[in-house]
Amino acid sequence: MTLLELREKIGYHALLLGAVALAASVTLAGVDGKTRSGIAAAEQRDLQQSLAQVLPEGFADNDLLKDKVNLKRADGSAVAVFRARLKGEAKGAVFQMSARGYADEVVVLIGVDVGGRILGVRVLKHKETPGLGDKIEIAKGNWIRSFEGRSLGDPTAARFGVKKDGGVFDQFAGATITPRAVVKAVREGLQFFVANQPAIFAVPGKE
Amino acid sequence: MSTFSEISRNGLWKQNAILAQVLGLCPTLAVTTTLTNAVSLGLATALVMALSSGGVSALRAFIPFEIRIPVFILIIAALVTMVDLAFNAWLHELYVILGIFIPLIVTNCIVLARVEAFAAKNPVWHSTWDGFMMGIGLTGVLAVLGAAREFVGQGTVFEGIEMIVPGAHAIRILPEDYSFLIGVLPPGAFILLGVLIAVRNWLDTRAAARARRQPTQPQLAAA
Numbered sequence: 001m002t003l004l005e006l007r008e009k010i011g012y013h014a015l016l017l018g019a020v021a022l023a024a025s026v027t028l029a030g031v032d033g034k035t036r037s038g039i040a041a042a043e044q045r046d047l048q049q050s051l052a053q054v055l056p057e058g059f060a061d062n063d064l065l066k067d068k069v070n071l072k073r074a075d076g077s078a079v080a081v082f083r084a085r086l087k088g089e090a091k092g093a094v095f096q097m098s099a100r101g102y103a104d105e106v107v108v109l110i111g112v113d114v115g116g117r118i119l120g121v122r123v124l125k126h127k128e129t130p131g132l133g134d135k136i137e138i139a140k141g142n143w144i145r146s147f148e149g150r151s152l153g154d155p156t157a158a159r160f161g162v163k164k165d166g167g168v169f170d171q172f173a174g175a176t177i178t179p180r181a182v183v184k185a186v187r188e189g190l191q192f193f194v195a196n197q198p199a200i201f202a203v204p205g206k207e
Numbered sequence: 208m209s210t211f212s213e214i215s216r217n218g219l220w221k222q223n224a225i226l227a228q229v230l231g232l233c234p235t236l237a238v239t240t241t242l243t244n245a246v247s248l249g250l251a252t253a254l255v256m257a258l259s260s261g262g263v264s265a266l267r268a269f270i271p272f273e274i275r276i277p278v279f280i281l282i283i284a285a286l287v288t289m290v291d292l293a294f295n296a297w298l299h300e301l302y303v304i305l306g307i308f309i310p311l312i313v314t315n316c317i318v319l320a321r322v323e324a325f326a327a328k329n330p331v332w333h334s335t336w337d338g339f340m341m342g343i344g345l346t347g348v349l350a351v352l353g354a355a356r357e358f359v360g361q362g363t364v365f366e367g368i369e370m371i372v373p374g375a376h377a378i379r380i381l382p383e384d385y386s387f388l389i390g391v392l393p394p395g396a397f398i399l400l401g402v403l404i405a406v407r408n409w410l411d412t413r414a415a416a417r418a419r420r421q422p423t424q425p426q427l428a429a430a
Contacts, residue, residue, distance in 0.1 A: 007271040016269065020278050024285035031289045038296030046299075129237075132391065139367075174392060 046124075051082060051094055053138070054111030054120035060084035060091055071196055079192065081200050090114060090201045096124065097189035101181040103127040106136070108182060110189040116197075121147045121186055126178075133178035143170060143179070152190045160187050211336055218340030224317040225348040225400070226407045231317040235349060236396040238308050240360065243367040245353025246346060247301065248308045253342025255290055255312050259283045260326035260338030267327050279322045280313075287313045301371055317345060348403065355399050360390025 006012050044065070051064050064082040071079050084092040092113040098105045104127040111119035121144055123136045135141040146169055152160075161167025162180050171179045193200070224230055234252075239245040262282050263270075270278050291309045294302040302309075312318065321341050326334035354364055362381025369375050389395040 003268060007269075013271055013274045016271070017274055017277060017281075020281050024281050028285055028288055031292050035292040035296035039292070039299075042296065042299035042302075046303075 050109050050122050050124055051111075053122050054094055054109055055084055055092065056119060059086065059119070061086050064094060069200060071199060073192060081196075083201065084111075092119060093193065093200050095189065095193075097185040097192070099181040099185035099188070101126060101128050102133055102175070102177040103129070106178065106181045106185060108185045108189070110186060110193075112190070112193050114197075114201075115151070116190065116194055117149060117151045118147050118186070118190070120145075121182075123182065128178045129175065132172065132175040135172050135175070136178055136182050143172075144182070146170065147186055150186075152187075152194055210333060214333060214337045215340045218337065218342075218344040219347065220344070222341075223348065223407070224341050224345040226404055228317070228320070229404070230320055231315040231345070232400075234308065234311050234315050235345075235352070236393055236400070237311070239349055239352040239356055239396060240391055241357045241366045242350060242353040242364055243371060244305075244308070245349035247305050247371065248312075249342065249346025249349040251290065251294075251305060251309055252312050252315060252318070253339055253346055255283070255287055256318050256321060256338035256342040257335050258286050258290075258338070259318055260321055261331055261335035262286065263322045264326040264329060264331045264334035270327070275323070275327065276319075279319055279327075283318055283322065284313050317341065351403065352396065352399055356390045356395055358390070359387055359395065359399075361385065361387075 048065060062083075062085045064084060067083045067085065069081050069083065071081055073079055079095050079097075082094040083090060084094065092111060094109060094111045096107055096109050098107040100106075105125070106123060106128065107125040109122050109124050111121070113119055122138055123144060126133070126136065128134055128136070135143055138144055155168045159167050161183055162169050162171040162176060164171050164176050165180070167183065169179060169183050218224075220227075222228060225232070225235055234248060238248045259279075259282055263279055266278075266282075287310065290312075294305065294309060318338075321338055325337045329337070357363055357366060358380060362379060362385040364378045364380065365375070366377040368377060389398075
């Protein structure tokens, strides 16, 4: 039987489709294995740089990446909290929060001092519209710095939103959903910090 | 004219992915807010197109007509995912900017269109070259659109270039507080794309008219 005749058989169709799918899966698994350590290392490096960005210089002298505690939120999701210490004394904490943006989750990193005041916020990951929603990045604008110094109660709960919703934070022309998501993530982050503050600092650091 | 230069002419101008075939408009309009974004995605697309056209062409004898589309899509999706993973691991800085757009290449119908229309019927090297040149033709149009929209929208060129070429800077042409939102928003992209297609058609019509006049001239000279 020639290849041309064989190609007309239903069984050949099924087998070929299966074979291509299998080959694609095996190749992808291989590439995934080859790239996994590189991706993890790159993300770790990114995280370290971001941690440094949400804390003022000289704020902590410990290695935050190693001083980590895993907590659970009320909805069951896990939050990794990195603790900042200066000469062994707890000074603040850094953790990730996320909220649903215009396209997919917007992940922010929040640095808070022991008094519950925001030291800094940076967007780690988002898929918002380029040119519109991406002004939440520090590279594209200073909007994300408008959270610095804020805490729960400053502004009050009713005003902790974008201006369109009666809050104090600016939205962008053409994009309200994105800043709204970031504000929500920050607000929930502060609530999480206040609710879990004893637990965050209860476990001694592993230095 | 050799096959390869004919393929190049098709990809760059005669059958240009955007201007002539008007394919793949979703990423075209979504990422051309800055020149840097536009060119980066264009080059990533050219790479995927070269690989997928070459790959499909190599397998073309084994793929029956009835199930060709799922097989093509599988191959393209696997290649795009590999490029995505490789960028993430080894070109992480570039990935941070392009990360949003790379998976979008799967949905760009120009990739499937070239695989179906060219690679499924032509030898491996011709197909690879066709995919690549189609991608470069696409990159060229994206670059023009990106540069024009960035200039009209925010008065700069090369914003974000420092993320790809360390030490380079965006060039600010208009004052800092200048912004004209339609350049950044999708309607601006449609309007500019319309202008580009009109210019291309005008150039082609003019060239065709000139070609029609041309053969009469030698006769006049002879007379």
